[in-house]
Amino acid sequence: MTSVAATRPKRGRARTPKPIHVQFRTIVSPHQLNSRWGRRIYWLVLAAVVVTFSLAFVFPLYWMVTGAMKTPEEVAQVPPTLVPAQPTLAPFFEAWELFDIGTLLANTVYYALGAWVFCMCVDVAAAYALSKLRPAFGNVILGAMLATLMIPPMVILIPLYVTIVDLGLLNNPWGLWFPAAANGFNIFLLKRFFDSIPRELIEAAQIDGAGPLRVLWSVVLPVSRPILGVVSIFTIVTAFKDFVLPLLVMTDSEKMTISVGLSQTAGAVTQNQVMGGLVIAAVPMIIVFFVFQRHIMAGLTAGSIKG
Amino acid sequence: MGVLRRNLTAYGFLCAALFCFTVFAWYPMVREFVLSFQRTDLINPPEWVGLANFQGAVQDPAFWEAWLNTVEFTFLALVCGYAVPFVVALVLNELRHARAYLRFVVYLPVMLPPIVAVLLFRWFYDPGPGLFNQLLDLAGLPPLAWLDSSSTALISLVLVATWMNMGSATLIYLAALQNIPPELYEAAELDGAGIFRRIRHVTIPQTRLILLLMLMLQIVATMQVFIEPYMLTGGGPENATVTVAYLMYQFAFSQMNYGQAGALGMMLMLVLLVFAALQLRWTREDPA
Numbered sequence: 001m002t003s004v005a006a007t008r009p010k011r012g013r014a015r016t017p018k019p020i021h022v023q024f025r026t027i028v029s030p031h032q033l034n035s036r037w038g039r040r041i042y043w044l045v046l047a048a049v050v051v052t053f054s055l056a057f058v059f060p061l062y063w064m065v066t067g068a069m070k071t072p073e074e075v076a077q078v079p080p081t082l083v084p085a086q087p088t089l090a091p092f093f094e095a096w097e098l099f100d101i102g103t104l105l106a107n108t109v110y111y112a113l114g115a116w117v118f119c120m121c122v123d124v125a126a127a128y129a130l131s132k133l134r135p136a137f138g139n140v141i142l143g144a145m146l147a148t149l150m151i152p153p154m155v156i157l158i159p160l161y162v163t164i165v166d167l168g169l170l171n172n173p174w175g176l177w178f179p180a181a182a183n184g185f186n187i188f189l190l191k192r193f194f195d196s197i198p199r200e201l202i203e204a205a206q207i208d209g210a211g212p213l214r215v216l217w218s219v220v221l222p223v224s225r226p227i228l229g230v231v232s233i234f235t236i237v238t239a240f241k242d243f244v245l246p247l248l249v250m251t252d253s254e255k256m257t258i259s260v261g262l263s264q265t266a267g268a269v270t271q272n273q274v275m276g277g278l279v280i281a282a283v284p285m286i287i288v289f290f291v292f293q294r295h296i297m298a299g300l301t302a303g304s305i306k307g
Numbered sequence: 308m309g310v311l312r313r314n315l316t317a318y319g320f321l322c323a324a325l326f327c328f329t330v331f332a333w334y335p336m337v338r339e340f341v342l343s344f345q346r347t348d349l350i351n352p353p354e355w356v357g358l359a360n361f362q363g364a365v366q367d368p369a370f371w372e373a374w375l376n377t378v379e380f381t382f383l384a385l386v387c388g389y390a391v392p393f394v395v396a397l398v399l400n401e402l403r404h405a406r407a408y409l410r411f412v413v414y415l416p417v418m419l420p421p422i423v424a425v426l427l428f429r430w431f432y433d434p435g436p437g438l439f440n441q442l443l444d445l446a447g448l449p450p451l452a453w454l455d456s457s458s459t460a461l462i463s464l465v466l467v468a469t470w471m472n473m474g475s476a477t478l479i480y481l482a483a484l485q486n487i488p489p490e491l492y493e494a495a496e497l498d499g500a501g502i503f504r505r506i507r508h509v510t511i512p513q514t515r516l517i518l519l520l521m522l523m524l525q526i527v528a529t530m531q532v533f534i535e536p537y538m539l540t541g542g543g544p545e546n547a548t549v550t551v552a553y554l555m556y557q558f559a560f561s562q563m564n565y566g567q568a569g570a571l572g573m574m575l576m577l578v579l580l581v582f583a584a585l586q587l588r589w590t591r592e593d594p595a
Contacts, residue, residue, distance in 0.1 A: 025489030026400050027505050029496055042403075049398060050405055056470070057412045063438060064427050078436050079444070126324030135317030141325070148332045150583045154531030154552045155576045158559050158568045159338035160331060165349050167330075181324065182332040212316050241420045243534050248560075259422040263538060266426055274430070278423045289418045293411065296418075300475055301482040 064282075068092060068275035075272045095276030098269050103254065104261040105280070111173055111246070111257060112239040115180040119235045120228070122181040127190035128216050132202060142191065145184045154244070161248050175249040180239060186231050193227040194220060230299035233292050240285060339576070342569030349565065360570035364558070367567075372546045373554040377530055380461060380550060384529040387469040388476065389522060395473070396480035397506070410481070414474035424471040425538045429454070432463055432539075454540050457547035464535040464548055472528075476521055483517040484510065516590060523586035527579055551575050 019034045020042060032038045067075055069087045095101065126145075130138050160179060169175035197220060205219045221228070246257040256264070258281045266274050289296065318325075343360050347353035364370060399409055416424055431438040432453035440450040453463045491509045500508060511518070533552040536542055542549040542557070549557075551571065559568035 020403050024485075025492055026484070027397070027492060027502060027510060028401055029492070045398065046402055046404055049402065049409065053409055053412050057415055060427060060431070060438075060470075061415070063431075064423075067430070076436050079441055080436055080438070122323040122327055125320040129317040129320035133313060133317035133320065135314045135321065138317070141321065144333065145324075145328055148328070150580065151336060151576065152527050152531045152579055154533055154555075155572050155579065156332075156335040156339055158555060158565060158572055159335035159342055161559070162342065162347075162349060162565060163330065163335055163338060178327050179331040182327040184332075187324070212320070216320075237418065243421055259420045262422050262426065271430060274426060278426055282419050282423045285418045285420065286415070289411075289415065297410065297414070297478060300478050 061282075064275050065279055068095070068272055068279050070272050072270045072272055075270070075275075091270075091272040091276040092280065095269070095273045095280065098273060099261055099265050099277045100253075101258065101261075101277060101280055104256055104258040105284075107250070107255055108240060108257040108259075109284075111176050111250075112236050114173055115177050115239040116232060116236045118177045119181045119183065119186060120232065123183060123186040123190055123231070124221070124228075125216075127187050127194055128220060130187070131191045131194035132197075132215070132220070133212060142187070145187050147184075148182065149184045149188075157244060157248070160245075164249055169249070171250060171252045171255050176239070176242075176245060179245065180235070183235075186235065189227060189231055190224075193224055197223055226298075229292075229295050233288070233295050234299055237285065237288065237296075336576075339569050339572050342566055343573045344566070345569075346564075346566045348563055353566075356566065360564075360566040361574075363564070363567045364571045364574070367554070367558075369542070369546050369549045369554055370571075373549045373551045376461060376547070376549055377532070377551045380465060380532055381526055381529045383462060383465040384468055384532075385522070385525060387465055388473055388529070389525050391469065392473045392476035393480050393518070396477050396484055397510070399477070399481055400484045410478060413477050416471045417474040419471065421471060421534050422538070425467060425534060428463075428467040428470070429539055455544060457544045460540055460544060460547045464532070464539060467535055467539070468529070468532065476525070479517065479521065480514070483514045487513045519589050520586070523582055523589075526582055530575070530579060530582075 020030075020039060028038070033042055066082075066084050066087075068091045069089065070081070070084045070091075071086065071088065074081060074085060129135060130142050164170060164175045164179075167175075169178070201219055201223070202215055205215050210218065241259070242257070243259045243263075247260045247263070250256050250260065253261070253264075262274075262277050262281060266277070269277075344355060344357060345353040346356045346360070395413070399406070399413075402409070434440055434450060434452055434455060437453070439453065443450055451459055454460050487510065491513065492505055495505045495509050531552045532550045533556065536548045536550055536553045537556065540548040542553055552575070555568045555571045555575070558564050558571060
């Protein structure tokens with residue numbers, strides 16, 4: 001790009017601006033975009049969008065972090081300060097103590113990772129059976145599993161809770177893990193991917209004497225890394241973010257998740273301490289997003305039908 | 308491998324999933340139906356009460372208001388959460404710079420645990436030192452009561468819900484927009500179609516399926532709003548933000564009336580099933 005701009009002959013008084021590079025065609029044609037006014041409007045819109053997005057989505061988070069670095073007096077001050085006058089990390093430590101965040105965070109991570117391991121074992125095995133072993137009534141089972149996607153979780157919350165109470169799974173992580181594994185969407189994604197694995201690959205392994213478990217472990221799983229990554233991240237993120245079921249199932253303060261713990265104690269502490277707690281709860285997910293951005297964005301559209 | 312043996316192995320692989328689905332997905336649906344005709348406190352054996360739970364639910368003073376609020380919430384959330392992401396996606400798709408940044412930023416709130424967004428906005432809505440009233444003040448406008456007034460409480464909840472959820476819809480639309488063949492735009496342009504007619508006659512028909520799908524998903528998702536009223540308003544002021552899901556929670560856990568909660572759940576399920584059926588029909592009709 002820079003070499004192109006440098007070699008272009010100068011026209012008139014002003015240096016010709018760099019053309020806006022068009023990778024693929026969209027609604028506005030490249031020609032229109034690179035006209036004199038097109039270019040001005042483009043940069044104006046770009047600037048407006050970047051500023052609006054930063055204000056709408058980044059500024060609230062900035063406010064949360066700086067709110068946690070202010071003193072209680074400063075946080076309640078009118079008008080508020082844009083930058084903390086005396087930034088302090090004390091509210092983070094206070095929040096850690098008051099909310100007992102160490103325990104909450106450890107619980108949440110434990111539940112999320114447990115849900116992930118259990119979900120993967122159960123759903124991968126089921127999707128493999130439905131896709132490659134094709135048992136009698138396999139399609140009926142698949143249909144019934146997918147039908148659960150039509151029923152929003154909130155609607156069966158009460159009977160699910162009643163069932164969990166009946167089984168004595170209150171305050172037991174299995175009360176979260178079993179329902180998490182009954183995830184029709186995971187089965188759907190995994191089965192669809194397994195369906196695309198060529199039959200020859202599996203037959204070759206079978207001729208070499210591999211049983212079904214061996215085929216799953218040594219052939220199917222290694223080629224399914226992309227979908228396993230997507231399903232893993234979504235399972236962990238969903239479990240970490242989940243609120244309503246842990247609210248009902250994990251009622252002991254020793255066993256609460258971080259979301260529920262924050263919701264229970266938030267009214268009893270000062271605003272800067274609440275913000276400190278929120279920052280600590282948000283950081284793990286923001287790190288996950290930074291690291292797995294690609295997988296998450298790919299997974300978002302993996303399930304949807306192409307328009 | 309014999310047929311019997313293959314079936315046995317297959318069901319061996321399936322049994323864990325069958326257990327989870329049977330006990331924690333399929334049975335609760337049946338249980339909801341049974342529950343709605345019973346009175347139970349989960350300790351003593353349940354007794355059959357016929358349609359009393361449905362009667363009780365309908366006669367609850369907040370029942371009709373809850374449905375009205377849910378419909379209103381869904382409608383407002385559709386305006387904000389459905390139209391806005393599409394327009395945002397249209398604009399983002401035209402931009403050639405800062406794409407990664409914008410996509411990252413719009414999805415960031417979706418990654419946060421909902422409790423973080425909700426408690427953060429509770430602070431913003433604070434009538435005193437809250438950010439929103441301070442901004443209004445800065446702009447020379449009078450302050451609003453936000454969550455404390457029955458006229459603004461519901462829209463305040465919609466605002467949080469939109470902020471924390473719009474990222475996923477935006478990215479899904481963006482992916483759909485990128486799948487539109489560029490030749491269609493070129494052809495439309497040759498035929499003399501301006502920008503708005505290109506949107507009207509190329510973009511929207513090309514993304515029709517995903518637009519329909521997202522419409523239904525949005526309706527179903529917003530019909531079960533819970534965490535926003537639960538954390539922000541407790542259904543108030545004057546029941547202005549009681550949603551059906553929240554009322555269900557109250558029946559079960561404030562009044563310990565699980566049967567009545569089950570009855571309300573059945574009604575919500577029926578309404579949502581109608582939407583699901585409509586969705587299935589509309590998407591089936593599409594040749595794509």
